[in-house]
Amino acid sequence: MTTNLDLTDIQGNIIKAYGAYNFQKARYLFLRINNGDKGRQFVDAITAKVTTAIPWGKSENGDVAVEKPRVTTNIAFTYSGLEALELPTASLREFPDDFMMGMSKRKDILGDDGPSDPENWDKIWKEKVHIWISINAPDMDALIERYNWVAQQVEASDGGVTLLTGHRGGDDEENLPYQDASVLYDESGNPTPKEHFGYTDGIGDPVFEGQTNVAARVLGRGKLMRDGSWAPLATGEFLLGHVDEAMEYPKTAPSPMLLSRNGTYMVYRKLHENVAAFNRFLDEQSKSFSGSKEMLAAKFAGRWRDNGAPIVNAPDDASKDEWDKAFEAADFAGKKRMLTDFTYNNDLHGAKCPYSAHLRRINPRGSLEYGVKEAYETPGALVNRRRILRRGLPYGAVKDAARDDGNHGIIFMALNADIQRQFEFVQQQWINYANDFKEGNDKEILLGNHDTKHPSKAVLQVEPGSGKPPHFINNIPRLVETRGGDYFFIPSITALKLIAAGMVDPT
């Protein structure tokens, strides 16, 4: 059990979703290391500015712990990046297969086919990507300042590292040296928690032991216990070198312990959203749907688009009005609770939140017990080892809502201790397949790799015994496409220093 994390040793992006701290802008850079010595010097220079997980602002006793910075910087490496930094073979060979192979070679597991095939990714993914650097800031000025600083370090590396180009941009650029991301703004220019399909995102993120203020945040976000309460997940699900839900240290941690402890793995994916196809599809399907168009959109995701109300607690247009009134009246903590604290226990058959909804597929909570009383040791037996931390922001702008070929979507980052067991499992078994949901090969509606040759359908369940037929969704187009990505290792500060000094020694 981990009760206190060494927050000065953990990179800040693991613990904080910077977007929640009003850091509205992000820029992601990818670099190649051309020379071990110079590469390590570069890592050393960046490490000096890496943002840790230390809490910002006032601590519990009222002291100002650390001022919130103007801009954050974080760094991670691919397997070939760690090779280029000349980590000893004895350490390298202990990394897990998925990380060693990298994302594009895992395409058959991830369902990255057709338009999502690595062939069609942004050009940068044809390069040898070794380093990922992220910059998050409240505004573009702060961001660009830090970006220029990183560019200076690249310059100073004297050919040791190259900032890679090849990101697709919104104005037909094919060769940008960075990937920008940003929250979306409403008409009056206020930041919103929306993504391009119009859903409210970034509500639920797992809560694990060692985080601050766990008691207040754990409802609906930790693991569901038999008595209906929520407990924080084991730290080792998200951080190496800590005990995980299997009561052991994650097996994905290479030695020495100092290299892996307090680090984790990151899945970076540029996910394009086919906004025109989505709107057309929603319009078309809502013609034969008995509820409103918004209700149907909520069925796809598991949350209503406008305020994120979980559809399991606001299953139709009338109950949504009720929910909205209660939400309006609730205080801050009450609102949070209404958004996150729910299960599918009163919806065993999916009549409220369909089995194919994004939310239910991706975190079924206790519902894989199918209402069999105490079937498993714990209600989340099949779920607690499949959780991921989500980071990232939308990118691009929808310039023409009638076209799919713009450059807009989500920079999706999943953090977990075991890519294969957590992210890849969810992507393969729950998004693109449904045996655990007893829906055969039916794919998740929003994210499934639907293709026109074998059109997908989904069943929106209704109350059993009601005599009503379920609603069938047909010919689901591919709504989300992969445009690039890779697997990265986010080391601790200690590990960064060891790597930079060339002093990693597993002996």
Place this chain on the structure above:
Amino acid sequence: MSNIAGKAYAMNVITPIRWYTTWTNKLFFKAALLIPETLKGLLTLSLIHYARWVIIPRDGFPRLDPSQPKEELHYAYMLFFSNFNGSWDQYVDSFTFAIPSGLDLFWKWNIRYPKSVPLTPFHDYIRHNQIDTAHYYNAYPMAASNDVKSAQKVKKALIDFNAKSSDKSADDFLKDYHMLLNNLQHDFGDMKPTPIVSLSSYEVKKRYEQTKA
């Protein structure tokens, strides 16, 4: 060689057990069959086709022919045999997290059984004692056990519906048809090829199909 055929995986695990404690296991097996409650976890894990535990007495191993000499065995053995959908990891993880105490009960008396949690010693124990499948035939490679169950249900419901429907008015027909769809709403999953169980088995399968082509 493959433990995998279509969506199914065949697992054989054979573990030594002291011959004089086998009666306790037999007792547990009996009790489990008599009190179905004890197996509800196993039954709810819908990736499992079936699981079977058998005790083979020290002198009970089959011989191909009476001329084959009898083996002198120190231990009796417990054979665990199961077919399931999904990967080895998914299966063993599901077992460990869903029904750890059931596993411990069944394997408790087996030599060097480490307990099901933590996971790695249990993984190692199963791996070490697993006997790979030399030949594995699957009549319905695209079907998971859930698909088979659904197909049986849909087929029967359709035949019954058809038999009862010929003289119905259009309105009654529609009402009953909706009822039928409602009753079958969890049995309409598509049946398509399996998601890749492992990249190595995927490569093996691709090469095998090339040799056939």
